[in-house]
Structures are given as C-alpha cells and as structure tokens.
Amino acid sequence: MGWIGESVDSIKSLQIRQVLTQAVSLGMIVTSALIIWKALMCITGSESPVVVVLSGSMEPGFKRGDILFLHMSKDPIRAGEIVVFNVDGREIPIVHRVIKVHEREDTGEVDVLTKGDNNYGDDRLLYAHGQLWLQRHHIMGRAVGFLPYVGWVTIIMTEKPIIKYILIGALGLLVITSKD
Template sequence: MDLFGDLRRMNRRQLFYQVLNFAMIVSSALMIWKGLIVITGSESPIVVVLSGSMEPAFHRGDLLFLTNFHDDPIRAGEIVVFKVEGRDIPIVHRVMKIHEKENGNFKFLTKGDNNEVDDRGLYKEGQNWLEKKDVVGRARGFLPYVGMVTIIMNDYPKFKYALLAVMGAYVLLKRES
C-alpha cells in the first residue's frame, strides 16, 4: 500500500473533500460531548474505571455514565466519581458516611468496595471528608469492559498512535461509491 502515491493521485478537490469530511466528524464528536455535559450536568459525563477498587460492582475497563445535578442530594451507598486536589485522575468509589451540619451543608466519606480502608488516605493532606464541590458525577449506568480500549491506549502509546494513523488514513483515502 503506497499511501503517498494514493495521495498524489487524488485531485485537490477530492483531498479537500476528505479533509472537510474528517473535520466534520471531529466537530460532530465535540458537539455531542458538549451536549452530554449540558444534559447530565457533569463536567465529564462518561468515565472509564481504571482500577479494581470497586470490584465486584465495577471492573477495570467498565465505562460509567454520570450525572451531577446539584439539587439532587448525595446519599450513603451511592457511587460517586470525585477529584481530589493534587490528583489529575478522578476516583470512582462508594459513599460510606454522610456528615450533615446544622446549616444544611454536608460532607461525606468514600471507600472502594474492594478496599480495606476508607479514602481518607487519598484525600489531600488534612482533609477528612469530601464536599459536593469535589464530585464530578454520580454513576447512573455502565457498559462492561468497553473502556478497555482507553486503558490499552494509555498503557501502550505506540498502539494509540498507530490506531490514530490508520483511522486518519482511512478517512482521507476512503472514496465515495
């Protein structure tokens, strides 16, 4: 397969059409993502479970669908995705305890189902409870193992670049019938 020979044989109009087609696919995906953010109220409406800390409820590679409506109170037993200051990757764990103050504010403690201890060791130094502002979303559904592609691409960057190159070449070289 001579990729560059095929590109030279394509006339400029065809090449422009294919690049435009690729740009439309990317922009459509971004619009869908932004729409999901608005509909779900979550900055990240879809996340991949990266560890086994929530087994047997969720396994590594499960794709979670999240919502984060601020009017809906967090309850003990609910599975939340939260970010902690100083950590880039969100954590998926279950709410174990809720501490409600007299003024109506509340804090809560989380723990992975497969972990021996609660998450206080994961929180920033001096923090013993999470607050509503720490929550990225709450699990509302999942697809088992669909996120393994993401894990493989993070673990093997060469695979990611090869996959992107193949997809890009397909879009550019695909001819309309």
C-alpha cells in the first residue's frame, strides 16, 4: 500500500516542467516504435512484416500464437514456400504452404494453389467463390523466420480487451509517476 501512496504523492507534486518532460519521453517511445515498424516495412518490402498465427492449420510447424516474419521480394513464388495471402472478401490474411505453381511463359504471371499442412484438402474452399488459383497480387509475403509463443500477447489482448486497457492504464501510470 505504501507504493500506491507514494504514487499519489508524486502525482500531487507534479510541476509543469516535469509534466512536459514526461510527455516528451512518452512521445519518444511512441515515435520510436513507429519508426521501427516503418523501417521493418521498408526492409522487408511487405506491408505487414510481422504476423501472428491465429489458427492451427499449419500445425505442428506453426502453432496458434507464433510470430512469423515476412519478406516480400521480387523472387518468383515456388512450391513449398509458406506464403501469407489475402482472399477477396476475407479480412484476415491466411498463412499456408504453396503446393502447385503454374508460371506463364509470356507475362510471368503465376497461378498458385495453397494448402495448410494440417488441413486435409487444399484451399479452394477458402478462396472466393469460383476462384481456383491465387495470383501474385493476393500474396502479401512469404514467411522467412519464426518466433514461438510471443504472439499470445496480441491474441489475449484482442480477445480480452479489458486486459489491454488495464495494461495501457498501468503503463501510463508508470510513465507519469516515474521520477527520472
């Protein structure tokens, strides 16, 4: 309880100069996070360089809550690669493996078919109605790296928003009351 009392005291003893300093340092944290995210976008060439796996369709390779690092290069797409794609009419991107590729001789366009390692059939049922193949523009990137479990933080926060608000509140309080 002494800790809370101390915090309340320190809020009372705030002065305008101190408040400004805190605001600036908070701004620094937010902007540096933004800079890192945008820099990652530039380096990887993908509009979302990091994604969280939300379903078990790629188990046992990728489990729910794993983080994938994406990379979008000019290299052609080949069978076996794990790609992240968007289907028209679906909000959430899907991470699955390419099993068939047909690359056009003249235009270089590709027709791609994907399948989740843990799914029985291919992904034609997930595509838009009547769609047989994915094209290049559906694909947001290919997975190159992998970090387990870390994505659970975001899954928990999206599914239980109250935890997010508690966390943000606590962090905000910490920033306000810290005396550096």
